Amino acid sequence: MDINTHLAERIRNLRKAAGLSLDALADKTGVSRSMISMIERNQSSATAVVLERLAAGLGLSLADLFSVNTATSEPLLRYSEQPVWHDPQSGYTRRNLSPPNAHAALQMVEVIFPAGARIAYETGLRQTPVHQQIWLLEGDMHITVGEQVYIMKQGDCLAFELNCQTAFHNPGQIDARYLVAIHN
Incomplete structure (x- = not known):
């Protein structure tokens, strides 16, 4: 199954498991009912902002x-089996x-975040806190968490809770590559 088909099924199943109609999820997220429906039917490739x-x-x-x-939970996930997704808007690639x-x-x-790319998420408070750490392996990144801008260089690590608007910008001439560790 390709990644967009997986996302379509996963979002639909999660929405139904939460007892939410398309309208209710649209009201909670600010994503239109028609867009959610198109994503769930795999008729539209959602951007990272919409997925967030x-x-x-x-x-x-x-x-x-x-x-x-x-x-069953296998303790090993081979590189060739790791889901890879490409954001159609910013051009960034994520590998789980x-x-x-x-x-x-x-x-x-x-x-992998392309040179010159930008993306902003309007993340707010969640029922269960989500914490993440970003370890910059290659390149430069400017990461904004709320009002604070962090200028990151190779080897830097930033830890924060996903409870406010965040923005990512690669001001460099080369792609940035970083590891995100997420705890929830």
Whole structure:
């Protein structure tokens, strides 16, 4: 199954499991009912910003949308099996590194963020706090958390709670690559 088909099924199943209609999820997220419907039917490729809004509305992290629920939890996820997704708006690529486990408190994601790219998330408070750390492996990043701008260089690590608006900008001439560790 390709990643967009997985996202379509996952969002639909999570919405239904939460007892939310399309209208109710639209009201919670600010994403239009028609857009949610198109995403759930795999007729539209959602951007990272839209996926983040849907995840927050469902009480999850963005990484949770990419996870696979399995009956068994294998401790090893091979590189070739790690889900990879490309944001059609910003051009960033995310690879979910963590083995599928519905009960894992820690998830790891690798991100390749293109030179000059920007993205902003309107994340607000969640029922369950989501904490993340970003470790910059290559390149430069400017990460804004609320009103604070952090200018990151290779090797820097930033920890914060996803409870306010965040923005990412790669001011450099090369792609930035970083690891995100998410705890919820």
